[in-house]
Structure formats: C-alpha cells, structure tokens
Amino acid sequence: MSSRKNYSIRDLMDACNRELELIGEYPITATNTIREDLEQIMANYPDAKIISRRVGRHLYYSYETENYSIYKIPLNDDEFAQITQTLSILSRFEGMPQFEWLDEIKSTLNIKISSDPIVGFDENIDLKGRDYFAQLFSAINNKQPLVLTYKNFKRNINQQFIVHPYYLKQFNRRWFLIGFSENIGRLSLFAFDRIEDITTSNCKYIPNTKYNFKDYFDDMIGVTRIDHTDIETVRIWVSANRWPYVATKPLHGTQHIISKDVSGVIIQIQVYINKELEQLILSFGKDFKVLEPESLKQTIAQQFCEALKNYQ
Structure with a gap:
C-alpha cells in the first residue's frame, strides 16, 4: 500500500504471507486478521487514512492520499530528539571496528552531535583489548x-x-x-x-540453555562466581562515620540493617563470596569489620596483616 492502488483483502493476505514465508513464520489464514491490522494502522498512524471501495461483492482498499506510505512519515521533534540522544550515547563506540555505521546514520539524518561532552562515563579508553x-x-x-x-x-x-x-x-x-x-x-x-x-572455530556452536544473564549477576558483587559454592549470609559492621555513604550506595541489593547504635551499623547481605567482594570490603579500611562468616573474616584479617608488613 505504497501508492493509491486498490487491494482486496485477499491481495493483502497473499502479500503478507509471501513476506511471512521468507522469514519462516506461519501464514495468515483469517481475513479478520487483515481487517484488524488495517484498523491498527489507522490507530497508530493518524495520517494513514484508508478508504474502501466496493466492486461487485468485493471491497478494495487504498490510502486516501496517493503515494502515501507509513515508511515515509517524517520524524516529529520528540522522536528526532530521542534518536539524537541515542546516537550520542552510541557514539562512545566510534573508532571501534564495525561501528562505522554510526557516521552513516548521522549523515543520512543530518544529525550533528556536539563535540563538547555533557556526560562523563567511567570508561577506560586505554583498556587493552x-x-x-x-x-x-x-x-x-x-x-x-x-x-x-x-x-x-x-x-x-x-x-x-x-x-x-x-x-x-x-x-x-x-x-x-x-x-x-x-x-x-x-x-x-x-x-x-x-x-x-x-x-x-569450525566446531558446532553450543547454545546457552542454562543461564539467564539478566539474573546471573544478581547474587554477587562483580563478575566472578566460583563453581560449587552457595550464596552466603555476610554481616559487616560499618562505622557511624562511613554509614551515610553505605546507606545511599548499598553494597548489594540485599543489604539491610541488623542493628544500629552510636558506634555504627551492622548490615547483612546475601551473596557469593568472591575476590570482588573481598576487594570492596578492604577498600573501606578501618570503617568495616566482617562479623560473619568466619572464613571471610579470617581472609580479610590476613589481608590486612600482609598489607601492614609493607609498612614495617
């Protein structure tokens, strides 16, 4: 329906089924599906006015405006602003192989993105690899x-x-x-x-059928999960001086308060114990004290003892 030509429901169904066959989808078998699609087009695209004309027993459809196409609708100001914003974010990948298409899109849409940064990302541009x-x-x-x-x-x-x-x-x-x-x-x-x-590699690809990466990292700090380990309950004393920072930037989504007094707050998180967790705890120095589990407590204590030797 890219110009003012007349199409019957059967014509439209046949055209849709040809496209569906190309992508391996099931064909449309009910004419009501096409009629509902036409109504949906007019609902989603107010300018797409579809008119019908009866010839004998059959109805034929066309756009009211000749050469109209929903694929030629100009972007409104909000849509253009959203695309510009998205391209601005994606431009962080400029200069990397296979991302040259960003320049082509900006040129096609005549979008000029300011070279003056307005948002700073914690990106390591010198990262090897x-x-x-x-x-x-x-x-x-x-x-x-x-x-x-x-x-x-x-x-x-x-x-x-x-x-x-x-x-x-x-x-x-x-x-x-x-x-x-x-x-x-x-x-x-x-x-x-x-x-x-x-x-x-020429070997056959083994698909991922086990892991949901939307949830995979939820139970850990960082990216390392050691096999055959379980989530553990970790309790940490946080000094009163450091607590406001930990309260506004929790160590983990499971963080909650166990007790609180003038000296500090005892918090609890439930995570896999890994190197990233140890490094995070060590970064708080004297303002943190691991209470549970005992194994993590001993690991952190030993790390501080080893570090102290460097200053003796």
Whole structure:
C-alpha cells in the first residue's frame, strides 16, 4: 500500500504471507486478521487514512492520499530528539571496528552531535583489548564459536581456549566475555585485557540453555562466581562515620540493617563470596569489620596483616 492502488483483502493476505514465508513464520489464514491490522494502522498512524471501495461483492482498499506510505512519515521533534540522544550515547563506540555505521546514520539524518561532552562515563579508553568489543559482540549475535589466545598473568604463558560466547559484561572499568569453554568444560570468564588474539572455530556452536544473564549477576558483587559454592549470609559492621555513604550506595541489593547504635551499623547481605567482594570490603579500611562468616573474616584479617608488613 505504497501508492493509491486498490487491494482486496485477499491481495493483502497473499502479500503478507509471501513476506511471512521468507522469514519462516506461519501464514495468515483469517481475513479478520487483515481487517484488524488495517484498523491498527489507522490507530497508530493518524495520517494513514484508508478508504474502501466496493466492486461487485468485493471491497478494495487504498490510502486516501496517493503515494502515501507509513515508511515515509517524517520524524516529529520528540522522536528526532530521542534518536539524537541515542546516537550520542552510541557514539562512545566510534573508532571501534564495525561501528562505522554510526557516521552513516548521522549523515543520512543530518544529525550533528556536539563535540563538547555533557556526560562523563567511567570508561577506560586505554583498556587493552577494548577493540575486541565489536568482534565479540558479532560472534555472540551470530552464534560463532571462537578460539581465544589468552594470557595467564600468574604463569605468564599464552593458552588457547575454544569458547562459545554468550555475554559481554563490564565491571570496574574492565570488559569481560562470558561463554562456555570446551577446554575447561564449564561457563568461564575471559577479561578483554588478557586476550592476545581471536580467530573463528569450525566446531558446532553450543547454545546457552542454562543461564539467564539478566539474573546471573544478581547474587554477587562483580563478575566472578566460583563453581560449587552457595550464596552466603555476610554481616559487616560499618562505622557511624562511613554509614551515610553505605546507606545511599548499598553494597548489594540485599543489604539491610541488623542493628544500629552510636558506634555504627551492622548490615547483612546475601551473596557469593568472591575476590570482588573481598576487594570492596578492604577498600573501606578501618570503617568495616566482617562479623560473619568466619572464613571471610579470617581472609580479610590476613589481608590486612600482609598489607601492614609493607609498612614495617
């Protein structure tokens, strides 16, 4: 219906079914579906006035305005502003491979984005491996297995892993790839800055059927989850001086108060215990004291003892 031509319900149904067949969807079998779609078009696009004309026993439909098309509707001011705002955010990825299309869209829509920054993101533009973002994003989208050459910092050696990529996650100004590693036999975490090289693998892609990454990180601080561990109840004493900061920026979504007095507040969170949690607790220094569990308490105490030796 891109010009003032007349189409019967059957014509419209046939055209829709041809498109549905191309994308592997089920065909439309009821003419009422088409009629409801026509009503929906007029409801969503007030300018799309559809008129009917009866010829014999059949009704034919066309746009009232010749050459009208819902695909040619100009953007209103609000829509244009929203697109400009979105492109401004996406422009953070400019200069990275496969994101050159941003310039093409801005040129097509004649959008000029100010070079003067008005929002500051905590982005590490010097992060090693940052250029892998687009390649890994594309591999996840296309379900393409990869061979990662990965550097083990502790052993200072390179290892190769066959990885089925599932998800990209940013934490503490670093990017991580989460995927199934054939070498390790489980879901694994790969930091961008340790990746030395990426090539494609010819093996069959193993899809993610187990993990919902919208929820996967809810029960932890950071990105590291150690296998065969359970969520634990962690209780921490917070000094009265530091409490206002912790109250307005909770350590975790499960944080709540156990008790409170003039010296400080005891809070409780329920999380997986990992290195990121330990580092967060250590960053608060003397204003934090782990009360439970005992294992975490001893780990933090030992870390402070080791740190103290550096100043003796």
